[in-house]
Amino acid sequence: MSSDLRDLYQEVILDHSKKPRNFHAMPDPDRKAEGYNPLCGDRETVFLDLEGEVLKDVSFQGAGCAISTASASMMTESVKGKTRAEADALFERFHDLITGKPEAAGSPDLGKLTVFSGVREYPVRVKCATLPWHTLKAALDGEGAPVSTESEGPAAESGGA
Amino acid sequence: MSTAVREAAVAYDVARIRRDFPILATEVYGKPLVYLDNAASAQKPLAVIDAERDVYEKCYANIHRGVHWLSVHATDAYDAAREKTRRFMNAREAHEILFLRGTTEAVNLVAQTYGRAHVGAGDEILITGLEHHSNIVPWQMLCEEKGARLSVVPLDETGDIDLDVLERMLTPRTKLVSVAHLSNALGTILPVKRIAALAHARGIPVLVDGAQAIPRMPVDVQDLDCDFYAFSSHKIYGPTGVGVLYGKTALLEAMPPWQGGGDMIRSVTFEKTTFNALPYKFEAGTPNIAGGIAFGAALDYVSAIGLDRIAAHEHDLLAYATGKVSAIDGLTIIGTAREKAGVLSFVLDGVHPHDIGTVLDREGIAIRTGHHCAQPVMDRYGLPATARASFGLYNTRGEVDALVAAIHKVIGMFR
Numbered sequence: 274m275s276s277d278l279r280d281l282y283q284e285v286i287l288d289h290s291k292k293p294r295n296f297h298a299m300p301d302p303d304r305k306a307e308g309y310n311p312l313c314g315d316r317e318t319v320f321l322d323l324e325g326e327v328l329k330d331v332s333f334q335g336a337g338c339a340i341s342t343a344s345a346s347m348m349t350e351s352v353k354g355k356t357r358a359e360a361d362a363l364f365e366r367f368h369d370l371i372t373g374k375p376e377a378a379g380s381p382d383l384g385k386l387t388v389f390s391g392v393r394e395y396p397v398r399v400k401c402a403t404l405p406w407h408t409l410k411a412a413l414d415g416e417g418a419p420v421s422t423e424s425e426g427p428a429a430e431s432g433g434a
Numbered sequence: 435m436s437t438a439v440r441e442a443a444v445a446y447d448v449a450r451i452r453r454d455f456p457i458l459a460t461e462v463y464g465k466p467l468v469y470l471d472n473a474a475s476a477q478k479p480l481a482v483i484d485a486e487r488d489v490y491e492k493c494y495a496n497i498h499r500g501v502h503w504l505s506v507h508a509t510d511a512y513d514a515a516r517e518k519t520r521r522f523m524n525a526r527e528a529h530e531i532l533f534l535r536g537t538t539e540a541v542n543l544v545a546q547t548y549g550r551a552h553v554g555a556g557d558e559i560l561i562t563g564l565e566h567h568s569n570i571v572p573w574q575m576l577c578e579e580k581g582a583r584l585s586v587v588p589l590d591e592t593g594d595i596d597l598d599v600l601e602r603m604l605t606p607r608t609k610l611v612s613v614a615h616l617s618n619a620l621g622t623i624l625p626v627k628r629i630a631a632l633a634h635a636r637g638i639p640v641l642v643d644g645a646q647a648i649p650r651m652p653v654d655v656q657d658l659d660c661d662f663y664a665f666s667s668h669k670i671y672g673p674t675g676v677g678v679l680y681g682k683t684a685l686l687e688a689m690p691p692w693q694g695g696g697d698m699i700r701s702v703t704f705e706k707t708t709f710n711a712l713p714y715k716f717e718a719g720t721p722n723i724a725g726g727i728a729f730g731a732a733l734d735y736v737s738a739i740g741l742d743r744i745a746a747h748e749h750d751l752l753a754y755a756t757g758k759v760s761a762i763d764g765l766t767i768i769g770t771a772r773e774k775a776g777v778l779s780f781v782l783d784g785v786h787p788h789d790i791g792t793v794l795d796r797e798g799i800a801i802r803t804g805h806h807c808a809q810p811v812m813d814r815y816g817l818p819a820t821a822r823a824s825f826g827l828y829n830t831r832g833e834v835d836a837l838v839a840a841i842h843k844v845i846g847m848f849r
Contacts, residue, residue: 277463278796282789282847291784291848313788314805314818336818338786339848395792 280391281398282339285347290339295332295349308335308408308420310400315341319349319408326356331409338401344389345405351386357413364406371402446747451739452828454479465798468833473618473646473777473824474802476671478732485731486673489724496720498697512723515730516713522733523663524654525680529712532686533726536677537645538568540664541612543679543716544641545572547689548662549610555581558607560600560638562624563589563814564617567807569643573612582609589814593620594771601632608633611640615647619808619822620769621752621777623647627658634659639685645669649826650748650776652741655680671827672732673725679716686712693718736827744827748776751825755834762841764849768820779806779820782841785848787821793847794821797840 299305299320308317317335321328331349352360359381366380373393392402411420452458457477460467469477489511495504497512513528520528534540549572553559559573563586570584577584585608587600604611611633615626630640639661644653649670655663662685667676681689691698691709695718700708709715736744755778759765764783782790791803802822805812812819823837 278793278847281792287848312804313786314812315786315788316818336786338788340789342786398788398792401788 277391277394281395283388283391285385285388286339286343289343289346293333293342293346295353296334296346297332298334299330299332304412304415306408306412306420308404308411310337310341310404311421312397312400313338315401315404317341317345317405317408319345319405319412321409321412326358328352328355328357328360328413333405333408337404340389340392340398340401341404344402347386347388348405348409351384352409360409360413364410367406368403371399446743448747448828448830452830454481454735455828456480456483458828462798462800463796468797468799468836470823470825470829470833470837471800471802472649472826472829473669473806473822475668475674476649476826477828478671478673479735481735482672482728482732486724486728489727494724497723498714508723508727511727511730512721515726515733518730518733519678522653522737523648523678523680524656526656527683530680530683530686532679532681532713532716533721534677534679534717535675535722536666536668537643537664538572538677540662540677540679541568541641541643542572543692544610544612544662544664544681545576547692547716548639548685549573549576550580551690553577553580553582553609556607557582557609558585558605559583560585560587560603560608560611562587562595562600562613564593564595564620564622564624564808564811565612565614566618566643566645567809568645569612569614570810583607586810589811592771593617593622593769593811594773595624597625597628597632600629604633604636604638606636608636608638611638612643613640614643614645615653616644616650616775616777617769617808617811618646618777618824619806619811619820620771620779621774622769622771623651623773623775625773626660630659630661646776649736649744650741651745661685667725667729667732670732671735672729673722675722676725676729683712686716689716691715691718695719739827745775747827748825748829751829751831751834752776752778754831755823755825755837758834758838759841762838762845764845765841768815768817777822777824779822781817781820782844782848785844787819789848790821790841790844793844794837794840797836797843799837799840801837 302320303323304321315337320332322330331353333345362381371389371392407420455477493507495508497509516528516531519531587595616623626642633640641662642660644663644665648665661682663680668674698710698718700710766781768779787803804819
């Protein structure tokens with residue numbers, strides 16, 4: 274693998290994409306939401322159990338590329354046990370990381386999620402990494418409609434053949 | 435025949451052809467560009483690039499308007515491109531060639547003029563399961579407006595249709611048949627001549643979406659006997675923003691105009707407007723003049739090589755590539771119809787097409803990944819997406835080898 278591809282597909286990412294964690298449906302979730310990326314056809318459903326403001330349990334299901342699957346898997350691990358506000362702040366910091374924005378003051382520690390920093394060199398793949406986070410947000414907000422990555426930036430696949 | 439011409443007729447000199455396309459010398463991440471996304475859009479030869487620049491440098495003015503020298507010359511060049519198009523697809527008359535923005539606009543024009551005039555509540559429009567969104571959505575919009583129904587001839591496992599099934603789906607309510615000549619997602623060639631014969635036996639007109647076929651096989655609209663044939667310049671090595679709708683004179687004459695404006699009128703008063711003759715009735719406003727002229731240069735370019743020779747070259751590449759990738763463990767070709775051209779869609783066990791695309795890109799190889807604007811085709815196979823390599827007249831067996839090596843690299847990474 275060339276060195277820059279390794280920046281994107283880090284070992285941890287490949288590991289999570291092949292063996293995603295918390296990869297199952299919840300029989301009776303407090304919240305769930307579906308996310309869709311029309312660029313690559315990825316679909317992911319995020320399931321949530323809440324205890325007050327705390328994300329007691331998070332899982333996901335679906336089919337996606339290595340980046341979106343690994344992102345979903347690592348997201349579920351990172352946000353479990355956090356409050357809604359903490360999860361929101363984590364997404365904001367994560368989004369800044371993968372779009373190459375500088376760290377804002379008082380940002381939370383991303384921990385293992387920093388392995389996604391390579392995504393910033395692949396702008397067309399940003400949506401893959403953010404799909405599960407947008408879906409989690411929709412689940413938290415209790416939005417019924419499926420979320421689409423196309424709210425983020427220009428449509429990646431609107432025409433051509 | 436001179437010796438040079440005779441030699442050219444024998445050898446397909448791909449190295450020489452490649453030198454006509456400046457972009458093919460590009461390096462991507464330090465590697466030579468391997469451009470295998472021709473079904474999305476083809477690259478442009480110098481002859482086309484020069485032709486467009488020449489218009490702006492030497493003979494640009496608005497057409498069909500001025501008495502001045504520049505306007506006359508620009509008009510002549512634009513009209514010449516229309517005549518080249520007529521000859522290229524063997525239409526009877528140059529006025530049967532409408533210059534539009536592309537295939538999409540051509541299909542929409544037929545839907546909004548012929549369609550709105552002839553399709554009513556309870557009527558049917560027949561398409562197939564392999565259509566591009568641009569040959570689905572305009573008909574859905576029309577059906578929605580008129581209370582008509584869209585019938586879809588199903589695809590078999592290979593990505594082909596059964597003509598007997600198509601024939602049975604032609605009913606007394608069928609008002610139009612609209613089919614692709616060549617599938618952009620699967621590479622299937624549809625027998626449009628036989629489809630036209632079946633439809634005509636019932637008095638139903640046929641539109642052929644030729645976007646993918648036009649750069650890949652000789653097209654003779656009189657032989658096919660289709661009523662409409664639509665395609666885009668950019669897929670046949672010409673500029674973007676130019677497209678063609680061929681229509682039989684009688685149909686075009688009877689159709690109401692579409693967009694109103696300049697050039698499409700004969701006389702205008704506030705009480706009444708009389709419309710211009712064909713083709714101008716359907717060409718309101720100033721067109722893409724330089725693009726249209728350069729499109730003519732693209733037709734000259736491919737005609738000089740010969741569509742039959744291009745078809746043979748691409749057939750060889752597709753057969754070679756099909757053999758090579760079939761041998762790759764865990765790779766499945768999507769679209770295995772008996773008659774195919776130019777397009778090789780595939781999926782890899784355990785690897786998402788998007789990841790294939792990213793890894794290949796870093797090897798300098800441009801392919802398309804996604805649903806190829808043919809989501810119903812993807813649904814037919816239960817896939818979110820495929821990876822697609824599509825060939826052009828300048829591709830080589832060496833590039834196919836590079837593709838195969840890169841796929842092995844992908845497998846090494848993700849398995």
